[in-house]
Amino acid sequence: MNEVDVSKLTFEQLKKIRSYLKKMIDNGGSDLHVKANSVIRARINGDLVQFSGGIFSKEDALTFSKELLKGRFSEFVEKREIDLVYPFDEKNRFRVNVFFQMDGVSAVFRVIPVDIPSFDKLHLPDIVRSFTQKERGLVLVTGVTGSGKSTTLAALINEINVTKKKHIITIEDPIEFVHKDRGCIINQRSVGQDTLSFGTALRAALREDPDIILVGEMRDKETINLALHAADTGHLVFSTLHTIDAKETINRIIAQFPTEEQNRVRLSLAGVLQGVISQRLVPTIAGGRRAAMEILVRTPTIEKLIMENRDYEIRDAIENGKDHYKSQSFDQSLLDLYDEGIISKEQALENATSASDLALKISGLTSGKITSSTGSGSRVNTHEDFFDLK
Numbered sequence: 001m002n003e004v005d006v007s008k009l010t011f012e013q014l015k016k017i018r019s020y021l022k023k024m025i026d027n028g029g030s031d032l033h034v035k036a037n038s039v040i041r042a043r044i045n046g047d048l049v050q051f052s053g054g055i056f057s058k059e060d061a062l063t064f065s066k067e068l069l070k071g072r073f074s075e076f077v078e079k080r081e082i083d084l085v086y087p088f089d090e091k092n093r094f095r096v097n098v099f100f101q102m103d104g105v106s107a108v109f110r111v112i113p114v115d116i117p118s119f120d121k122l123h124l125p126d127i128v129r130s131f132t133q134k135e136r137g138l139v140l141v142t143g144v145t146g147s148g149k150s151t152t153l154a155a156l157i158n159e160i161n162v163t164k165k166k167h168i169i170t171i172e173d174p175i176e177f178v179h180k181d182r183g184c185i186i187n188q189r190s191v192g193q194d195t196l197s198f199g200t201a202l203r204a205a206l207r208e209d210p211d212i213i214l215v216g217e218m219r220d221k222e223t224i225n226l227a228l229h230a231a232d233t234g235h236l237v238f239s240t241l242h243t244i245d246a247k248e249t250i251n252r253i254i255a256q257f258p259t260e261e262q263n264r265v266r267l268s269l270a271g272v273l274q275g276v277i278s279q280r281l282v283p284t285i286a287g288g289r290r291a292a293m294e295i296l297v298r299t300p301t302i303e304k305l306i307m308e309n310r311d312y313e314i315r316d317a318i319e320n321g322k323d324h325y326k327s328q329s330f331d332q333s334l335l336d337l338y339d340e341g342i343i344s345k346e347q348a349l350e351n352a353t354s355a356s357d358l359a360l361k362i363s364g365l366t367s368g369k370i371t372s373s374t375g376s377g378s379r380v381n382t383h384e385d386f387f388d389l390k
Contacts, residue, residue: 001076001156002068002073002074002077003074004066004071004073004074006031006070006071006264007020009063009067009070010067010340011067013060013061013063013064014064014067014068015061017034017040017068018040018088019107019388020032020034020040020051020052021088021094021109022088023042023051023091024042024044024051025088025092027042027044028044028045028222029043029044029049030040030043030110030111031043031109031110031111032045032051032094032108032109033048033106033107033108034056034104034106034107034108034109035056035101035106035172035228036056036057036058036061036062036103036104036106036273037056037057037058037061037100037101037103037104038055038056039051039052039053039054039055039056040056045112045287045297046283046289048116055106056183058103058105061105061106062104062105062117064105064107065098065105065107068086068096068098068107069082069098072084080099080100081097081100082098082099082178083095083096083173083174083192083247083284084096084098085175085176086109086173088354092111092114093111093112093114094109094112095109095110095112095113095174095176096108096109098111099352102153106217109317112177113176113177114150114280115154116154116158116176116177116179116308117151117154117155117389118155118158119135119148119155119159121291122151122291123291123330124152124291124293125228125293125295125326126154126229126326127297127325127326127327128152128293128295129159129296131158131274131275131277132156132160132163132164134236135234135276136220136231136235136272137236137237137273137298138227138228138231138237138238138239138272138273138274139156139187139236139238139239139274139277139278140238140239140240140241140243140249140273140277141153141165141238141239141240141276141278142240142241142242142243142245142246142249142276142277142278142279143157143243143244143278143279143280144242144244144280145242145317145345146256146281147279147280147281147291148279148281148291149240150176150177152277152279152291153177153238153240154177154179155304157170157177157179157186157212157214157238157310158179160184160212161179161181161182161183161184161186162182162183163182163183163258163331164183164184165183165213165315166183166185166211166212167184167209167210167211168184168185168186168187168210168212168214169186169187169189169205169208169210169212169213169214169271170186170187170188170189170213170214171187171189171191171195171198171201171202171205171213171214171216172188172190172191172214172294173190173191173198173214174191174193175188175189175190175192175218176191181263184212187294188289189201198215198216198217198219198223199220199222199223199226201227202215202223202226204228206226206229206230206235206257208232209360210235211235211236212235212236212237212238213227213230213235213236213237214236214237214239214340215227215237215238215239216239216240217239217240217242218239218241218253220256221256221257224253224257224265226388227239228265228268228272231272232268232271232272235310241253241381242273243278244254244278245278245294245315245330245353245368246276246278246294246296246314246315246318247311247312247314247315249276249278250269250276250306250311250314251311253265253269253385254266259325266306266307266309267307270303270304270306270307271303273298273302273306274279274298274363275291275295275296275297275298276294276295276296277294277295277332278293278295278296279291279293279294280292280294280323280330280351282334282337282343282347282348282351283343283373284342284343284345284347285342285348286342287343288299289344290343291338292330292334292343292351293327293328293332294318294327294328294330294333295327295328295333295334296314296318296327297318297321297325297326297327299317299321299325299327301317302317302318302321304315305349306372315353315372318362319332329353330351330352330357331352331353331358333356334351334352334358335348335358335362337362338362340375345362348362349362350361363374
């Protein structure tokens with residue numbers, strides 16, 4: 001009943017959406033929003049801008065989904081949402097989520113940059129490069145949706161690809177950046193297409209002679225357990241979590257497990273965690289985006305705090321380690337970006353973990369480290385692209 005007869009499709013609606021995708025590309029946008037019974041909008045420099053003059057009808061939206069998904073339309077009807085990668089042309093690809101909502105079908109197209117950005121292009125701190133030199137352990141990249149996690153992960157994998165001779169397995173949903181074999185062999189697997197689940201692929205990966213495993217997202221207890229096991233058995237594991245900072249990242253991992261298992265998980269995490277890179281994209285004075293980064297680096301102090309359930313002291317430990325270990329809190333990162341003239345005082349305070357403490361530091365009324373009160377007023381810009389894209 002839900003099977004699509006492709007021969008009867010005219011692809012007129014898909015052609016219409018492709019014209020809006022082209023317009024968005026030409027305007028340097030990041031996301032195209034297609035919604036039944038609404039106008040077409042695109043995110044340009046962080047703001048949603050109306051593209052179409054008329055309403056995209058419920059019927060046209062349903063037809064568009066058939067033209068886009070073709071043989072996968074029945075899967076979409078069954079699951080009510082679906083992810084895919086849409087190749088627009090040789091230079092442009094999009095990560096797409098199509099879903100049902102109360103007015104019909106909606107879809108969001110997000111730009112996937114074809115060229116993998118370098119560390120210099122992303123302005124990543126030198127300490128981030130050190131994570132690619134590790135032989136084993138767990139490195140996490142965290143942030144809200146649209147904070148550039150995938151871009152940072154791609155840069156890390158690319159750095160290893162051009163400097164080492166390793167076997168890398170990536171498990172992604174879906175595959176975004178495509179890596180070509182250079183110094184390394186890279187096998188990229190897409191959940192739903194090349195494997196049934198993250199857990200299935202991760203279990204199999206341990207039998208496939210990997211040196212490095214990238215897990216697109218640690219979504220559940222099974223995946224976290226397997227990732228910790230892989231890191232503990234001599235592999236370097238990269239993954240992401242939707243958490244706002246290093247302390248919450250550790251709390252989220254532990255909280256996935258029942259109380260009676262949490263001590264075991266703490267000991268395991270303390271033993272394998274090499275670092276946490278948390279990021280927030282902040283508008284720059286020049287009109288682009290720059291990632292403010294909180295960077296936790298494995299130290300004896302950090303390991304002890306995790307083991308002893310003293311997560312509330314982690315931010316202080318990060319800030320105290322800035323000079324020696326090159327770790328940094330979000331507020332230290334924002335202060336550096338402000339001092340360098342890259343972001344405004346208003347943006348620094350708007351994105352701060354503790355706006356009041358950062359304001360005192362900017363005013364020169366305090367000396368030493370920024371204190372780690374919880375504060376309020378933290379807001380994250382959700383424009384995902386090259387961090388300094390204008």
